[in-house]
Amino acid sequence: MKRIVLLLGIAVTMFAQFGMWRGSGADDAPRTQPTLSEIMQQKMLHSQDVLQGLIDADFExxxxxxxxxxxxxxxxxxxxVKERTDDETYEHFRLEYVRxxxxxxxxxxxxxxxxxxxYYQSLVQTCIACHQHLRLDSPKTVQSSRPERSPSMRRFAQAN
Known part of the structure; x- marks a missing residue:
């Protein structure tokens, strides 16, 4: 039952994301998709927030x-989807990341x-392995720019 609820949640999230990209009407301003580098930076910030939540036992x-x-x-x-359709290793990492x-x-x-x-530790290991794969596959694929720290990580750094 838990697995069904989890898969349903993933499906709803996917459909919601697809719906947001299509736009809701002709009056909407054209949306620009973030670059891969921007998405990766956002993922890094969210992972820092997960870490802070784990440290504080803040489940929300x-x-x-x-x-x-x-x-x-x-x-x-x-x-x-167009860039990596032939890369089975990347697809493996992507599916593992979602799982x-x-x-x-x-x-x-x-x-x-x-x-x-x-699961957080496994997720971080998967991210590192995927980025290693991407660097070996194509050195220009992964940008090395470091994102800003998340607000919770800045507070943690200031406290210590």
Whole structure:
């Protein structure tokens, strides 16, 4: 039952993302899609928010940031469908990213801190492995620009 609810949540998120890109009417200003680099920077900021939520045992923050991670992962996959259709390794990492993000959301919902921590660590390992693959595959694919710290990470850095 839990798996069905999780898959339904993923499907709803995917349809919501697709609907937002199509636009809601002729009066809307044209939307510009973020670049891959911008999506990656946003994912980094959301992952920092997950980490801060884990440190504080703030399950709402973990779930909110993990929802954003999942959304960005889906957005990234739709944007890169033309660039990476022949890359089975990238597709593996992308699917694993979506699966781990979903599990992280589920653990946050259940207030399962050890589980959320485990899925977060696995998610980070997957991201690092994917970026290593992309660097080896095409050095220009992954931009090395470092995003700003998230507000929660700035507060943490100032406190220490």
């Amino acid at each position: 923050q973990i779930q909110s940031a993990a929802d954003s991670l999942l959304s960005k992962g889906i957005q990234e996959s739709i944007q890169n 781990l993000s979903s599990q992280l959301i589920s653990c946050a919902h259940d207030k399962n801190l050890p589980g959320a921590t485990l």
